[in-house]
Amino acid sequence: MSARLIAYVQIQRSRAIHPDEIRSRLLAKGWPLQEVESALRLTEPDPAMATSHPPHWIFRLGFASIFLVNSLSALIDPNTFLKLMERSFLRLTPLPLEPMLWFIALNDLLTGALVLLGWKGRYVYIWAGMWMLAVTWVKLSTLI
Structure with missing residues (x-):
């Protein structure tokens, strides 16, 4: 068996093939x-090893909590959320911000739950990472 074959199989497995x-x-x-x-x-x-390793669970729990707490804060204190959005570049969009608030709350709730469950981990982590980048841009734009 060649190292090239094993390397190929490992790469394909890492891509969830x-x-x-x-x-x-x-x-x-x-x-x-x-x-x-x-x-x-x-x-x-x-x-x-994939799901029972303690650092894996600590990371998943911590990462999911970011989304779950953000969802909860959007639902409990929507005015603070709206003020943040109004101070960011989102104020330039022609769309009303209130519906976006509910989308954010639902998105964060689902993302946090899916991270905790480990369902479709690769895709959920990609979405969560892209979402975190978007949140970072929104928060940075409030500083300008």
């Missing part, structure tokens, strides 16, 4: 089935 898809791609490229199966077994993630 299903093992059946990896297998079919490699067989189409002419790799022997026995080597493909060995590479898939060798690179199989340890399910116990």
Whole structure:
């Protein structure tokens, strides 16, 4: 079994490609089935390490709490949220800010819950990261 094959399988797994898809791609490229199966077994993630590792849970809990608390504060104190939005570049949008407030509260509630649940982790983390960048830009624009 070659290191190139194992590296390919690891990369595909990191991209959340299903093992059946990896297998079919490699067989189409002419790799022997026995080597493909060995590479898939060798690179199989340890399910116990993926979600039970304490630092993983500490991160997920902390990251999710940012979204959940933000959602809660938008629902409990919408005026403070609206004032922040009015001081940011969002005031330049032609849309009313009140509906955006409810979208933010719902988005943060769902994002926080999905981070906690670990559902579709890769996609949720991508969305959460992009959302955090947007929030950063909104808050920075209030300083200008």
